[in-house]
Amino acid sequence: MALRSPPKSKAIQKPGSTFQKLLKNPQVPFALALLFADAILVGLIIAYVPYTKIDWDAYMSQVTGFLEGERDYGNLKGDTGPLVYPAGFLYIYSALQHVTRGQVYPAQILFGLLYIVNLAIVLSIYVKTSVVPWWALSLLALSKRVHSIFVLRLFNDCFATTFLHAALFFLLKQKWHLGLIIFSAAVSVKMNVLLYAPALLILMLQAMDVFGVISALAGAALVQILLGLPFLLTHPVAYLSKAFNLGRVFIHFWSVNFKFVPEPTFISREFAVALxxxxxxxxxxxxxxxxxxxxxxxxxxxxxxxxELSSFSMTRFYCTSSTTKLLRTEYIATTMFVGNFIGIVCARSLHYQFYSWYFYSLPYLLWKTPFPTLLRLTLFVVVELCWNVYPSNVYSSLLLLVVHLVVLGGLWTASLGNPYADDPNSRLTAKKKQP
Known part of the structure; x- marks a missing residue:
């Protein structure tokens, strides 16, 4: 009579096994500790560092006009000039005015919370992609300029940046339609987010069939229409020309980059076209x-x-399954960050608050280059120093451009991988759309 083998018992996890796993991959606990430490630092900055008056009063003046019923963008003005941001900006700062009654200190507390939320999203992106070593995550909390942008200047760039990172978080989870909606919300706060658009379009074309791309873009467009509806129904030309003005000429004095270019050349049409x-x-x-x-x-x-588009029909769109391919999370983040960085390198003018447009991608980009760690850290420090020179000068702006070009060259020579996930079941079939 054959003896039965005893049932296999489940492996008992040793008490130290979890700790050992954390030692092998300490990104998560380190990120949580970093988040906690930076929250304390933000509180200290708000409590002890004097607020710098720049745009808050102008924002409040523009919002006041909107709340009083003005719907002509040409008449919404503040101390710094006319309103030049899309409608999402007005809704956010109207809410801030309602909550803070226009006072700076409570607004700083809210922006401090926004800073922590944004950092948490960015850390989750870094942890998910695993490109940067755990100790280098600390670089994300070491920028004097970025802390100032959030809690001492209260710029709308902070909201646009946070929405953008939230959109990227969902893109990494292959939630393309939701990511596009949040991306569109970011654009509604400030147009610089469009620097990510070309790379995002490439990713969509790779991940989805043409029907999925069309529906995702339609959702993003609908967000813009709904947010701008009060202005599109009353003064559409004024709204579109002011909120989405791609031909703005920035003041030479405030430029952190290209300050070495003579002002007549800087403001010229030829220079803009060349860039x-x-x-x-x-x-x-x-x-x-x-x-x-x-x-x-x-x-x-x-x-x-x-x-695919040539075979497009509404019947097929509603009655047929659309398909998607899984892209690697590292590839999605790299493409998005590089696409934006190219725009940064070629931007005619970068004001001090614009540093938030790409600072959070800088450690990631540096670790995607084949450079040694010491050079990566040196480049990071030099960029931070250039952004803390006030006012910028010929040398700091030229040095910043050189560093940008070095990083871009490193990204060009970086090793390539398959953009698609290796899982043989990576091709997903979406649920059938109901007619």
């Missing part, structure tokens, strides 16, 4: 040789989508 050509050229080169390399280049990807 635009460089921007589009770099995006095209990166898209063709880097982001779309797996598909055989940018034209191949576009041809595939054009073929």
């Amino acid at each position: 635009l050509v460089a921007h589009l050229g770099l995006l095209t080169v990166f898209a063709h040789y880097r982001w779309c390399r797996h598909e055989g280049g940018l034209p191949s990807l576009l041809r595939l989508k054009i073929a």
Whole structure:
């Protein structure tokens, strides 16, 4: 008679096993500790560092006009000039005025909370991608300028940046439609978020079929329409021309980059066109040789989508399943951050608050380069120093451009991987849409 083998008992987890796992991958506990420490630092800054009056009063004046019933963007003005931000800005700062009654100190507390929320989202992105070593996460909390932008200046860039990072968080989870909605909300606060748009479009084309791309873009467009509706129904030309003005000329004095360019050249149309050509050229080169390399280049990807579009019909759109492919989280974050960084390199003017547009991606980008760690840290420190020179000068702005170009060159030479997840079941079929 054969003897039965005794049932296998579940492995008993030793008390020290969890601790050992944390030692092997201490990113999560370190991120939590960093978040706690930075929260204390933010509280100390609010309590002891004097607030710097820049744009808050102007924001409150613009919001007051809106709350009093003004719907013509040409008439919404503040101490710093006319309103130049989309409607999402008005709703957010109207809420802030209601809660704080226009007072700075309670607004600083709210912005301190916003800073912590944003940092938590960024840390979750870093932990999920595992590109940066755990100790280098501390770089995200070491910027004097970024702390100032959030809790001592109260700029709307803070909300745009936080929404953008929230959108990226959901994109990493392959939630494309939700990510696009939050991305559109970020654009409604400040247009600089559109610097991410070309890279985001490439990712959408790679991850979704043309039907999914169309529906996601439609959702993003609907957000803009709904938020701008009070102005689009009354003074559409004024709203579109003011809130989405792509031809603004910034003041040379406030530029942190290109300060070494003589002011007549800086404000010239020729300089603006040259930077635009460089921007589009770099995006095209990166898209063709880097982001779309797996598909055989940018034209191949576009041809595939054009073929899908040619067979598009509303009947098929409603009655057929749409498909998506899983992209690697590291690839999504890298493409988004690099696409934005190209825009930063080619931006005609970067004001001090604009540092928040790309600071949180800087450690990630540096660790994507093949540079040694010492050089990465040196470049990080130099960028931070350049952003803390006030007013910027010929040397600090030229040095900043050189560092930007070095980082961009490192990103170009970085190793490439398959953008798609290795899981053989990575091709997902979405639920059938109901007619």
